[in-house]
Amino acid sequence: MGKPEYVERAENFRVHLCKNDLSMAGAVTCVKGDRSLRPSDPGQEHKDFYVRVVDRNSDGIVVRGAKAHITGAAYYNEILVIPCRNMTEADRDYAVSFAIPPNTKGVIQVPHPMHYRQGKGEFPVELPFRGHTDCLIIFDDVFVPWDRVFMCGEWQYAMTLVYNFAYLHRHTAASYHIPPYEAMVGMAQAIAEYNGIEKVGHVREKITDMIIYVNTLKSLARASCMDYVEHEGIPIPNPVITNIAKYYYANNFHSCSKALVDICGGLLSTAPTYKDWTNPEIGGLLQKYLIGKAGTSSEERLRMLQLIRNTLGVENDVRTLHAEGSLAAQRMTIYAESVKNLKEYKTLAKKYAGIEKPKDKDFVLFNH
Numbered sequence: 565m566g567k568p569e570y571v572e573r574a575e576n577f578r579v580h581l582c583k584n585d586l587s588m589a590g591a592v593t594c595v596k597g598d599r600s601l602r603p604s605d606p607g608q609e610h611k612d613f614y615v616r617v618v619d620r621n622s623d624g625i626v627v628r629g630a631k632a633h634i635t636g637a638a639y640y641n642e643i644l645v646i647p648c649r650n651m652t653e654a655d656r657d658y659a660v661s662f663a664i665p666p667n668t669k670g671v672i673q674v675p676h677p678m679h680y681r682q683g684k685g686e687f688p689v690e691l692p693f694r695g696h697t698d699c700l701i702i703f704d705d706v707f708v709p710w711d712r713v714f715m716c717g718e719w720q721y722a723m724t725l726v727y728n729f730a731y732l733h734r735h736t737a738a739s740y741h742i743p744p745y746e747a748m749v750g751m752a753q754a755i756a757e758y759n760g761i762e763k764v765g766h767v768r769e770k771i772t773d774m775i776i777y778v779n780t781l782k783s784l785a786r787a788s789c790m791d792y793v794e795h796e797g798i799p800i801p802n803p804v805i806t807n808i809a810k811y812y813y814a815n816n817f818h819s820c821s822k823a824l825v826d827i828c829g830g831l832l833s834t835a836p837t838y839k840d841w842t843n844p845e846i847g848g849l850l851q852k853y854l855i856g857k858a859g860t861s862s863e864e865r866l867r868m869l870q871l872i873r874n875t876l877g878v879e880n881d882v883r884t885l886h887a888e889g890s891l892a893a894q895r896m897t898i899y900a901e902s903v904k905n906l907k908e909y910k911t912l913a914k915k916y917a918g919i920e921k922p923k924d925k926d927f928v929l930f931n932h
């Protein structure tokens with residue numbers, strides 16, 4: 565941006581985080597209002613759907629607006645705010661980036677309750693019941709000192725900031741989803757065995773699809789690191805492959821959960837509670853009637869179904885699809901990052917079509 569003070573402030577902030585071992589929420593997604601309109605569009609119901617600068621003086625700036633779904637913001641040490649989209653000159657006031665502690669005056673957080681507690685009727689399973697709360701953060705005329713401001717009005721660079729965040733963030737998404745998806749394949753295999761259907765053709769097909777799913781994701785996540793690019797000397801996971809990895813798992817997750825639900829059968833939804841299971845009058849009967857394959861345990865089967873119930877559900881569906889950006893956001897990035905390749909592909913096609921004169925090596929490839 566041609567402003568060395570921003571670099572100095574960002575570096576000071578980074579050192580502050582490292583030195584004090586602080587955690588930081590990334591506040592990117594604005595509440596946005598009408599999605600088809602720009603932040604400054606007069607058609608918006610009001611001006612504050614995207615975080616913006618409403619005042620400034622020699623000490624700092626005053627910001628107003630709201631960010632949605634910000635993971636962990638209520639209990640992290642710092643909130644880093646960046647724009648969530650490209651900006652035009654008219655959106656200048658919305659091109660703002662800063663960092664503040666969550667208890668700064670004027671910051672109002674409305675956290676979404678977590679549903680990761682063990683219910684009284686649920687079978688106790690080992691998977692830790694932990695998760696984050698995601699917060700609506702309202703910036704109600706919050707003062708930010710200049711030494712915590714990293715962008716203020718440079719609308720031309722808003723998109724660069726968003727992209728640089730997404731390059732890394734989508735890669736972490738593609739990586740951290742691998743272990744739970746591997747566990748999902750394990751759940752499918754285990755419940756198939758409890759139900760006695762592990763050798764049935766359509767069940768094997770479904771489990772094979774899940775194996776293909778998780779291994780494709782692993783391969784893409786790994787390939788994005790191996791085929792990294794450099795930005796100003798900083799290695800960045802390959803943006804095209806990273807976005808394909810995120811897109812691939814989000815776009816196909818629901819087929820996997822459908823397969824898992826199919827293999828489970830209706831007991832996934834209607835299983836007796838743990839309270840019934842431990843009831844001395846009926847517990848024994850449940851043990852007898854809810855066994856699947858001979859030699860397996862009904863308690864193990866019910867525990868596995870409990871784990872699957874904890875794993876699937878609307879919160880997981882939404883997280884998979886929307887966290888780290890919607891499907892359309894990935895497709896947009898994949899196309900934008902492929903413009904250079906598209907030119908090369910076109911040149912190749914023109915050579916093959918005889919429109920441009922081919923080099924020898926292209927001929928070899930073509931004939932081969």
Ligand SMILES: Cc1cc2nc3c(=O)[nH]c(=O)nc-3n(C[C@H](O)[C@H](O)[C@H](O)COP(=O)(O)OP(=O)(O)OC[C@H]3O[C@@H](n4cnc5c(N)ncnc54)[C@H](O)[C@@H]3O)c2cc1C
Nearest residue numbers: 590591592593599633634635882883886887888889890892
């Ligand atoms: C569990 C969870 C945790 C999250 N954590 C964070 C976090 O820590 N920090 C953070 O900043 N964000 C976070 N997010 C936000 C996440 O990045 C957004 O949910 C995502 O970018 C989609 O934005 P949205 O929710 O506003 O949905 P919308 O943008 O309303 O998307 C709904 C649909 O509208 C489409 N759409 C929207 N605008 C346009 C347009 N202009 N043109 C064409 N199509 C459009 C989308 O592609 C999508 O299909 C989190 C989300 C979830 C679910």
